[in-house]
Amino acid sequence: MRIFNDFNDIKSAIGTEIGVSDWIEVTQDRINRFADATCDEQWIHVDQERAKAELPGGRTIAHGLLSLSLAPMFIRSVVGLKGLRNTLNYGADRIRYLAPVPAGSRLRARVTVAEAEDVPPDGLRVNYHLVIQIEGGTRPACVAELIALHYR
Numbered sequence: 231m232r233i234f235n236d237f238n239d240i241k242s243a244i245g246t247e248i249g250v251s252d253w254i255e256v257t258q259d260r261i262n263r264f265a266d267a268t269c270d271e272q273w274i275h276v277d278q279e280r281a282k283a284e285l286p287g288g289r290t291i292a293h294g295l296l297s298l299s300l301a302p303m304f305i306r307s308v309v310g311l312k313g314l315r316n317t318l319n320y321g322a323d324r325i326r327y328l329a330p331v332p333a334g335s336r337l338r339a340r341v342t343v344a345e346a347e348d349v350p351p352d353g354l355r356v357n358y359h360l361v362i363q364i365e366g367g368t369r370p371a372c373v374a375e376l377i378a379l380h381y382r
Contacts, residue, residue, distance in 0.1 A: 249308025
């Protein structure tokens with residue numbers, strides 16, 4: 231984990247990769263729970279028998295939004311910012327799902343500070359660029375820019 235002492239410290243990291251998260255497994259149970267939570271129970275996500283018969287690779291595929299929903303955890307695992315009161319999710323830009331994530335895959339993210347700008351009162355808006363990788367994959371599962379508001 232990279233620890234930043236203050237907002238100026240993180241602003242000095244603009245354009246640099248600040249860390250790579252640990253791998254996390256995308257189990258069928260995680261996919262099923264995400265399907266339940268989002269009411270997106272399309273068969274490619276939850277029907278293992280049909281996936282075995284009809285999908286390339288014979289496994290269900292995680293929701294693209296499930297991969298994206300792991301982004302805050304990936305960021306928190308590689309970035310520490312001292313003196314924070316709180317952080318708010320401000321949104322996301324430029325989201326692309328480039329490769330399917332079969333059940334049982336492992337994901338990690340490479341995190342870069344793309345932009346950082348002071349925001350009143352006493353805040354910093356940071357755009358984090360993420361490349362969410364699939365272990366053993368040739369293409370990323372997802373590439374996205376997440377925006378966080380950090381307040382001291």
